[in-house]
Amino acid sequence: xxxxxxxxxxxxxxxxxxxxxxxxxxxxxxxxxxxxxxxxxxxxxxxxxxxxxxxxxxxxxxxxxxxxxxxxxxxxxxxxxxxxxxxxxxxxxxxxxxxxxxxxxxxxxxxxxxxxxxxxxxxxxxxxxxxxxxxxxxxxxxxxxxxxxxxxxxxxxxxxxxxxxxxxxxxxxxxxxxxxxxxxxxxxxxxxxxxxxxxxxxxxxxxxxxxxxxxxxxxxxxxxxxxxxxxxxxxxxxxxxxxxxxxxxxxxxxxxxxxxxxxxxxxxxxxxxxxxxxxxxxxxxxxxx
Amino acid sequence: xxxxxxxxxxxxxxxxxxxxxxxxxxxxxxxxxxxxxxxxxxxxxxxxxxxxxxxxxxxxxxxxxxxxxxxxxxxxxxxxxxxxxxxxxxxxxxxxxxxxxxxxxxxxxxxxxxxxxxxxxxxxxxxxxxxxxxxxxxxxxxxxxxxxxxxxxxxxxxxxxxxxxxxxxxxxxxxxxxxxxxxxxxxxxxxxxxxxxxxxxxxxxxxxxxxxxxxxxxxxxxxxxxxxxxxxxxxxxxxxxxxxxxxxxxxxxxxxxxxxxxxxxxxxxxxxxxxxxxxxxxxxxxxxx
Numbered sequence: 347x348x349x350x351x352x353x354x355x356x357x358x359x360x361x362x363x364x365x366x367x368x369x370x371x372x373x374x375x376x377x378x379x380x381x382x383x384x385x386x387x388x389x390x391x392x393x394x395x396x397x398x399x400x401x402x403x404x405x406x407x408x409x410x411x412x413x414x415x416x417x418x419x420x421x422x423x424x425x426x427x428x429x430x431x432x433x434x435x436x437x438x439x440x441x442x443x444x445x446x447x448x449x450x451x452x453x454x455x456x457x458x459x460x461x462x463x464x465x466x467x468x469x470x471x472x473x474x475x476x477x478x479x480x481x482x483x484x485x486x487x488x489x490x491x492x493x494x495x496x497x498x499x500x501x502x503x504x505x506x507x508x509x510x511x512x513x514x515x516x517x518x519x520x521x522x523x524x525x526x527x528x529x530x531x532x533x534x535x536x537x538x539x540x541x542x543x544x545x546x547x548x549x550x551x552x553x554x555x556x557x558x559x560x561x562x563x564x565x566x567x568x569x570x571x572x573x574x575x576x577x578x579x580x581x582x583x584x585x586x587x588x589x590x591x592x593x594x595x596x597x598x599x600x601x602x603x604x605x606x607x608x609x610x611x612x613x614x615x616x617x618x619x620x621x622x623x624x625x626x627x628x629x630x631x632x633x634x635x
Numbered sequence: 636x637x638x639x640x641x642x643x644x645x646x647x648x649x650x651x652x653x654x655x656x657x658x659x660x661x662x663x664x665x666x667x668x669x670x671x672x673x674x675x676x677x678x679x680x681x682x683x684x685x686x687x688x689x690x691x692x693x694x695x696x697x698x699x700x701x702x703x704x705x706x707x708x709x710x711x712x713x714x715x716x717x718x719x720x721x722x723x724x725x726x727x728x729x730x731x732x733x734x735x736x737x738x739x740x741x742x743x744x745x746x747x748x749x750x751x752x753x754x755x756x757x758x759x760x761x762x763x764x765x766x767x768x769x770x771x772x773x774x775x776x777x778x779x780x781x782x783x784x785x786x787x788x789x790x791x792x793x794x795x796x797x798x799x800x801x802x803x804x805x806x807x808x809x810x811x812x813x814x815x816x817x818x819x820x821x822x823x824x825x826x827x828x829x830x831x832x833x834x835x836x837x838x839x840x841x842x843x844x845x846x847x848x849x850x851x852x853x854x855x856x857x858x859x860x861x862x863x864x865x866x867x868x869x870x871x872x873x874x875x876x877x878x879x880x881x882x883x884x885x886x887x888x889x890x891x892x893x894x895x896x897x898x899x900x901x902x903x904x905x906x907x908x909x910x911x912x913x914x915x916x917x918x919x920x921x922x923x924x
Contacts, residue, residue, distance in 0.1 A: 371781040375789040379781065425746060430738035449719035450792055453742070454785050457714060460746065461780030464753045468773035477765035483772050484757035491750030492660040492668065496743050500664040503739055 349625035353392055360391040360416060363409040367466055371458065378443050378455035379462070382420040385438050387633070389558075389626070390415045390532045396623050397536025397547050400616060410472045411482060411535045414463040418490050419528055421459035424452050426499065439575035460490070473539060481538050489527040489534075498524025511587035518556065521589075525562070526555035546612055550623065553609035554630050560602040561631045563588040564595060574635045602631045638914035642681060649680040649705060652698040656755055660747065667732050667744035668751070671709040674727050676922070678847075678915070679704045679821045685912050686825025686836050689905060699761045700771060700824045703752040707779050708817055710748035713741050715788065728864035749779070762828060770827050778816040778823075787813025800876035807845065810878075814851070815844035835901055839912065842898035843919050849891040850920045852877040853884060863924045891920045 347355070364383050371379055391412030398408035427434040427442040428449060435445050444452035466472065467482045488494055501520045505512050512520065533551035537544030565574055566581050567590050581588045589598045609627040613620040636644070653672050660668055680701030687697035716723040716731040717738060724734050733741035755761065756771045777783055790809045794801050801809065822840035826833030856879050858867050870877045878887045898916040902909040 371786075373786070373789050373793070375781055375785060421746075425742050428738075428742060430742060449717075451789075453714050453717060453719060454781075454788055454792075456746070457710075457749065458781035458785040460749050461776045461783075461785070464772055465776035465780060468757075468769045468776065470769075475765075476769045480757045480759075480765040480768045480772070483753055483769070487750045487754035487757065491754060492664055492743075492747035494750075496664060496747040496750070497660075497662070499743055500662050500740075503743075504662070 347622075349622055349629065352396075352622050352625075353388075353629070356392045356395050356412075357388045359395075359405075359409055360388050360412050363413045364416060367410075367413055367462070371462075374447055374451050375454045375458060378424075378447050378451050379417075379420075379459055381440075381446065382424050382443050382455060382459065383416055385440075386416070386420075387635070388412075388416060389630070390419050390528060393529070393532035393551070393623075393626065394535050396626065397533045398539050400619055400623065401536060401540025401542050403536065403539040407471075407473055407539055408536070410466050410469075411539060412532070414466045414482075414486065415528065415532050415535065417459045417463040417466070418486065421456040421463075422490070422495060422499075422528070424456040424459070428452060431499075431503075434576060436576050475541075478538055478541065482535055485534055485538065486531055489531040494527040495524060498522075498527070506584070506586070511585070511591075513587075514589075514592045517587055517589065517592065521556065521559040522552070525559045526552065529555040529558060546615070550609045550612040550627070553605045553612070554627050557602045557605035557609070557627070558630045560589045560598050560605070561633065563590045564598060564602070565635070566590075567595060569634065599631075606631055636911075638911055638918065641685075641911050641914075642677075642918075645681045645684050645701075646677045648684075648694075648698055649677050649701050652702045653705065656699075656702055656751070660751075663736055663740050664743045664747055667713075667736055667740050668706075668709075668748055670729075670735065671713050671732050671744060671748065672705055674729075675705070675709075676924070677701075677705060678919070679708050679817060682818070682821035682840070682912075682915065683824050685915065686822045687828050689908055689912065690825060690829025690831050692825065692828040696760075696762055696828055697825070699755050699758075700828060701821070703755045703771075703775065704817065704821050704824065706748045706752040706755070707775065710745040710752075711779070711784060711788075711817070713745040713748070717741060720788075720792075723865060725865050764830075767827055767830065771824055774823055774827065775820055778820040783816040784813060787811075787816070795873070795875070800874070800880075802876075803878075803881045806876055806878065806881065810845065810848040811841070814848045815841065818844040818847060835904070839898045839901040839916070842894045842901070843916050846891045846894035846898070846916070847919045849878045849887050849894070850922065852879045853887060853891070854924070855879075856884060858923065888920075895920055 368380050394412040395408050424443045426432050434442050464483055468479050472479050498520055530551040533547040534544050537547050566578050569578050606627045610624045613624050657669050683701040684697050713732045715721050717733055723731050753772055757768050761768050787809055819840040822836040823833050826836050854863050855867050855870050895916045899913045902913050
């Protein structure tokens with residue numbers, strides 16, 4: 347199966363799983379939960395499916411973990427887009443949740459998506475072994491919480507009001523938390539579901555996580571808003587330190603490609619079975635949105 | 636041990652557990668998480684401890700579940716106090732989180748407290764049997780999420796913009812979700828930790844949950860802001876339907892006391908071992924804050 351076909355199939359399967367799981371939720375908050383989890387690249391969910399496939403995890407189990415990480419990702423975007431945070435009007439080419447509904451609905455839909463993710467992971471259908479389910483919950487709670495993604499968001503907020511722009515070291519640490527941790531978790535989840543040592547997959551994840559953020563910074567400078575689906579040029583306008591502002595576009599691009607190569611090297615022991623994961627690494631830096 | 640001593644001891648033990656668990660979190664978001672979980676009646680945590688004691692659950696396990704429900708309760712208050720929700724400046728006699736810090740910190744601290752609660756429940760220290768931990772996560776995620784507390788908050792929001800005030804039946808349903816579910820979970824958690832049938836404790840919880848909300852409505856009408864620790868008279872000013880506006884203060888008080896009696900009757904089979912839980916039921920309607 348080509349990478350494009352595998353990604354498209356994963357996107358459809360993850361959407362079907364989310365549609366099925368989210369049917370439980372009524373009213374505007376339920377509608378906002380469905381809206382915010384609709385569309386998107388499904389990169390995090392795809393990583394769960396592909397790392398799970400590598401370890402022979404049944405796809406229906408991996409799909410529940412994929413839905414959970416997509417729900418947490420969507421919650422983080424809803425709250426990050428709020429007026430008191432990044433104040434964004436557009437996400438994936440559509441009005442953000444607080445623009446389409448209102449701020450209260452956005453707060454509640456984000457809150458409920460976080461709860462839903464843990465509900466899905468903890469339910470017996472995710473894995474017959476409860477210790478696997480508990481480990482999925484524990485690791486996602488850490489990666490999403492105040493020592494993971496939220497900590498990265500707090501550093502990002504602090505940077506905005508700081509006198510000096512961040513150094514390259516600081517921005518790397520910030521992004522390793524803010525974006526990296528929710529890109530690492532899918533690879534960890536594959537290993538947990540497959541009851542395998544996560545060490546190789548986590549090295550792969552760390553490389554593509556950083557490459558992903560560098561690519562995001564390049565898109566903010568070079569992308570078209572219509573294609574990217576959100577406002578571009580925001581970081582430069584805000585005088586915010588990014589990989590591009592600190593390294594220059596060419597060096598940033600070189601670094602992203604080196605990280606892709608490093609991620610692909612980690613996969614070598616898995617041979618051709620990891621071909622799609624190798625393609626994911628390339629996709630992370632060549633995507634146009 | 637008298638009820639007052641038992642409550643005071645529980646409050647101290649829960650605070651010590653929260654202090655210990657929250658030490659992991661740095662910066663303003665960590666400070667806000669500590670601030671928002673400091674103080675309060677600890678009624679939910681106390682219910683975990685007392686139902687657990689009834690079933691001979693080791694106290695150190697019950698304390699982790701107590702810390703988790705207090706974290707979720709605190710998260711719900713932080714977000715509920717936001718300008719886009721109830722817009723409150725005062726909570727437990729202190730400035731609300733978004734007033735003391737800012738809205739972004741309040742959003743993130745609430746988000747991170749929710750993650751932390753699931754992290755604590757899923758960790759092996761909570762119970763050696765992973766199926767117990769997974770069940771605690773699953774039930775709390777349901778009770779907090781968009782079929783539980785958040786659903787109650789959404790109904791509350793909808794009621795504010797509705798033409799007609801709510802009926803007694805509707806307000807009962809709303810409060811059973813918004814306040815009741817997080818008062819039920821502690822009793823369910825005791826049963827899960829004790830690997831016992833939760834049916835009796837859940838009936839007890841349903842009764843005191845409703846009594847609690849009726850008492851809250853009475854405090855909003857009759858309480859002193861300085862004692863209650865938050866603005867009073869808000870519901871009446873907003874023309875909001877409450878148990879008191881729908882039933883009158885006397886009938887509301889009678890109903891609350893009947894619910895206490897019903898809750899205490901459920902405890903009869905447990906004999907004197909349930910004396911503190913019986914006292915909790917009385918406390919729920921006699922408290923002055």
